[in-house]
Amino acid sequence: MPRTVTDDLISANARYAEDFADPGMDARPVRGVAVVACMDARLDLHAALGLKLGDCHTIRNAGGVITDDVIRSLTISQRVLGTRSVVLIHHTGCGLLKLTEEFRHELELEVGQRPSWAVESFTDLDQDVRQSMVRVRTSPFLPHTEDVRGFVFDVTTGLLREVDPAGPLVR
Numbered sequence: 815m816p817r818t819v820t821d822d823l824i825s826a827n828a829r830y831a832e833d834f835a836d837p838g839m840d841a842r843p844v845r846g847v848a849v850v851a852c853m854d855a856r857l858d859l860h861a862a863l864g865l866k867l868g869d870c871h872t873i874r875n876a877g878g879v880i881t882d883d884v885i886r887s888l889t890i891s892q893r894v895l896g897t898r899s900v901v902l903i904h905h906t907g908c909g910l911l912k913l914t915e916e917f918r919h920e921l922e923l924e925v926g927q928r929p930s931w932a933v934e935s936f937t938d939l940d941q942d943v944r945q946s947m948v949r950v951r952t953s954p955f956l957p958h959t960e961d962v963r964g965f966v967f968d969v970t971t972g973l974l975r976e977v978d979p980a981g982p983l984v985r
Contacts, residue, residue, distance in 0.1 A: 837867060841895055845869045848891045850946070851903035852878040852910075856969045859903070871897060877910040878903055879934040879942065880949035889955040900956075902946045902964040903974070910935045939966050943977040 848871040851859055859865065859872055871891045873884055880902075891897045913935040922928040936942035943964035951959040965974040 839868045843870045846897050847899040848897045849901045880946045885953050892958050898958045899961040903967050904939050904943050905967040907969050940977045947979050
């Protein structure tokens, strides 16, 4: 059987473990922040935000959207592990800008079953960041919603641009 990417990753881990030293920290983020961002491989969040191992919780999914599962993770992050701040990051050139809910229909035709989850696609980055901020701020499960801020990361410049939460919320 040919060597796979997973085989390469396991080999890289063996090399990493040779020099690994237990950092002696627990699961509570040192900086008390949870970052929710897109899973896009172009986003090196730790480097872009000046974070080190142990500084934050990082929650990623397609689009960096606030789903029930993200609320679940943020709830555990805040209530059990002490985070107080939430940073939301979308990015330019996101694949969800071109995807539609029609994707679910296409999957149903292909595999014979409609997914139970929503695609959560969007056409306006700022609008979706605002919607994400509202979802976090209004969740009854999250006790710490005073410091929730949203940004768009530019994949060509590496810069974050803050989204004004007071901007228009078009439905």
